Amino acid sequence: MAVVGFMVMLAGAGWRVWARVEAKVKVAEDRADRIGERADKVAADLAAFRVHSAETFATKAGLQESTAQLLRAIESVGSRIDGVHDRLDRVFEARTSRRTSN
Numbered sequence: 001m002a003v004v005g006f007m008v009m010l011a012g013a014g015w016r017v018w019a020r021v022e023a024k025v026k027v028a029e030d031r032a033d034r035i036g037e038r039a040d041k042v043a044a045d046l047a048a049f050r051v052h053s054a055e056t057f058a059t060k061a062g063l064q065e066s067t068a069q070l071l072r073a074i075e076s077v078g079s080r081i082d083g084v085h086d087r088l089d090r091v092f093e094a095r096t097s098r099r100t101s102n
Contacts, residue, residue, distance in 0.1 A: 058066070
């Protein structure tokens, strides 16, 4: 009877250990499923952001076009400044020529 009791005790202990291991495995599987769902959501969000950025942000060609327009505008301002310098020279030349002719 002692041997049978001992065997029953060992079987019960083994069963308890097995139940705890199963519980831990189930928790780990649930956690892995949640992590997988989260990873899928992050992948979907990243794909949506890529589409949004492709639609919204500047392309290389668009940036080159904008840069060319800005450079033309800067050149135009530079030529206007040069023109003002020439006009000021003419004004001063006209004033000095009037004074010397009198």
